[in-house]
Each structure stands twice: as structure tokens, then as C-alpha cells.
Amino acid sequence: MIDFEKIRSSFPILNVKVNDNKLVYFDNAATTQTPTQVTNTIRDYFYKQNSNIHRGVHHLSNISTEDFEQSRKKVREFVGAEKEEEIIFTKGTTDSINLVATSFQKFLKSGDEILISEMEHHSNIVPWQLCAEKTGAKIKVVSVTKEGEIDIDHLEKLLNEKTKILSITHISNTLGTINPITEITKLARKFDTKVFIDGAQAIAHQKVNVTELDVDFYCFSAHKLYGPTGVGVLYGKEEILEKLPPYQGGGEMIELVTFEKTTYAKLPSKFEAGTPNISGVIALGKAIEFIEDINLDLIFEYEAMLLNHYNEKSNKLEYYEPFGTSLNKSAIASFNLKKVHHYDIGVLLDNMGVAVRTGHHCTQPLHKKFNLDGTIRASFGIYNTKNEIDYFFDCLSRAYKMLY
């Protein structure tokens, strides 16, 4: 059982008032809130141990280095990777994708193909476009069905010997669809296509095991995992990371520097140039502890219950138009109300204390395909409640009546 009062009390921000209304935070797909356990860790770091890592001989540097590496170990266990060398700390999901989309250029030539899907976040489109421009590789795009699922037949058709890498989201940040990663990976293996998974929306909502999924790369951001902004993770299989050239040059990633030639450090340092976000990485470790204490399987069940409750309510509204109706969904609900602009709804909900996202949620191509200018998105986290959902629907019908 989830101890609900205890969880909510870890998030002081939930007591914020918006126009004298209690805040109802339904924008968890954009960023999750940070519990006191994590903010205390950040504070303590600066009170007691701030220093640079891996280079000092002194006390502070030693304990910071130890905590930093401890976080790496936690992340490894958390995602089920085999080795700590396979865990690279980055600035976030976007940074992780850019890293691979840049370093992987070494293995691409004109005529090769990169496979993505129509439901990708801009962060999983643009880096590959840059990569394609540089290398002459072509981007192929897998269709999404009207339910909002990856069209697996189409994916199978597009895969061929020229497909060098496939990059697809684990869970769509707009549709909420949970993609069948194991199935996709199996198909990709037939052609030795490398598999990159954008786990930004999955990592805090269900148990992820990169070894079982058998993916080559997996990435996520700490700030969608109840951790701080500015930190993320890239998991990569050791044998591939070994072959990739460094992404950026600088401190920490070198073994030996002369002006003629530099030899690079071993993994993971090879991909961690410069002083990293040390407090952030340590805080990410704490965030992982925080959700493991609650238990991800319970979190998954709990959020599924929330989504269920949400769907029961939304099904009763004849003016509600859902975007993304897959049966295999995470707790993300995008929609429009008939004949009303998403922006108007967003403004009124905001005024009533409800935080949702409106617009295209960084998935313009997906919205465009379905002829939508934008949608409203409610996305849930571990501190949300059925009561909040009830309040949300009260606000929604009030807003609709005002607008329609």
C-alpha cells in the first residue's frame, strides 16, 4: 500500500495557492515536483561537501566523488544495466540524444537510414535531422495509427539492411501510449539495427530494465523522475560506447593530453567532459531511492487506477475528444473540447488552480498529422489523487460552459 499522506507531505509545493485555489498539478509529463528528501540532499551537498570530483586529494573532494559514483551505481541497478561504465551522466534526455546522434555519425554514410516515429518529441527528431544533414543518411518515419499506436507493420516494412539506428520513445508524452519496445527490438535485430529508446516519460512510471528490453541505448531526465533539472542519463551497451568517439572534449574525458594527440579516458569518463552537475547527480540518486522506497510496481498500479478514474469521468462528457486512445497507456491524457480552443481552456483552468499543458507539447508533426492545432494535456504523478481528478472535471465543465 502507498502511504499517501506521507508522500504528499514530502512535496511542500502542493500547498501553493493559485488565486486562492489549491494547486492541482497535472503537468507531470513536463516536469515532476521535487520532494524534500531530494531538496535536502542538494542543500546538504552545498553545506557540507561542495567540491570538484575525481581530481582532489582533499576530504571534500573525496566524499563528493564517492557520492557521485554511488549515484552511478544506483542508476545502474535502477535500470538493470550490467556495468557502471554503461551509465553516462548528461544534462538530460535532449543532451543524451544529441550525444548519440553526434557520435554515431562515425558509423553513418550517405544512403544509410535512421528510423524514428511520428509520435516523437522534437528532441528525438531534430538531433537526427542534424545527424542526417551531416552524414547524408535519410530519416524514415514510422506511422502512428488513429488510436495513437506505432504501426508495427509499417515499421517492419521500413526496416532493412540500410537502417543503422532506430530511435523511438518508450512512452509518448502526448498520446500516453506505451510502445512495445521488446517487439520493436526483436524486429530491429534482424538487420543489426541499433535501438535507441527515449525513456523520458517511462522512467518514473514503470519498472524499466534495459537488459531485459535488450536495447542498445536508453535515456531519461532526472527532472521527470522527482529529481532536479539539468541532469540526465544515457545508458549504452559497453561494446557500442567503446566504439563511439567522444562527443565533447575537455577535462575529465582525457587520459593524456599533448598538443599533438590526446588519448581518451575509459568509459564512462570519455563521455563526461567538464565538471558535471555534481549536486544534481547526487540528488538524482536520492530521487531514485525515493521512488524505489514507494515501489515502481505500486506506482504503476496507482497511476493506472488514476487514469481509469479519469477515463470513467471523461467518457461521460459528450464534448470531450481524446487524443490517444490506445488500451496500453501511461497516465497521460491529451484532449480537446468540442469547438473550444485549447488555449482558452488552459487559461481558465489555470485561474482555478489547475496546472495543465496546452499547445503541441513539442510534438508538432504528430498534431499536424491529425489536423490539430494543439491539445490540452493532463498528466499524473504519484502525489495526484482521485479527488483532484474530480475537481479537475468540475473545473473543466465550468470552463466549457463559460466558453461555449
Add this chain to the structure above:
Amino acid sequence: MTSVEKVQNEIVEELSLFSDWMEKYEYLIELGKDEINFDKKFMKDEFLINGCQSKVWLYAKENNSKISFHAYSDAIMTKGIIALLIKVFSNQSPDDIINAKLDFIDKIGLKNHLSATRANGLMSMIKQIKIYAIGFKEKNG
């Protein structure tokens, strides 16, 4: 007092009748629902204003050295805000528009109440209105 200022004062007075923001929004929505004088042939990209979350099209016409503004948005509340701006700026001389101070936006608390992106949208609209006024002024020499 210029007539731009006078209209602004009237708007501030009208909105001060409402005690909370929900009522102000209701007022904006009602304004937004009103029929407006907008020729749909101007719903083209070249008349779109950048920086708004919802789409806003704006064009201007000159009549006896006064300018009239015509705008449309797909979001009702934005349309309501536009209606306020048009009240203030329409049928004014280019000079009055160019020199107008816009205290009413602060006075009705609209800016504080808009998120940064929305406030930017509002500023873009005003900028475009002033650009039209400058254009007409130059044309008339």
C-alpha cells in the same frame, strides 16, 4: 486628455466593476463572442502575429486620416483582449497611436495575470498596431 487615454480610462473603469478574475475573464469571453468586423480574406500567414499561443491575424485600414484595426483569433479570450485593444486604437490618428501610453494594461492587471508567453503575445499585438500606425504616417508624409 487624448481620446486614446479617454477610452483607456473607460475600460479600466468597466473592468474595475468585477471583483475577481473569473468575472473579468467572463467579460473578456463575452467580448470575444461578439460579432466582429473582420474580412476573412486577411486570414493569411502574412497577417499572423508572431509570439501568440493562439493564432492572431491583424490588418489595418485608413479612413480620413484615422486608422481602423481589424483582428481575429481562434481563441475566444484572445479575441476578447483584441477587442479591448481595438476599442483603444481604432479610429485614432497615427500620431495618437504611436504616442499612446498603455497604462490600462497594467491598471486592469492583465499583464500580471498573463503568463510570460501570453504577455509577450499581447506585446507583439501592440507592437504590430504601432507599426501599422508608423507605416500610415510615413505614407502620408
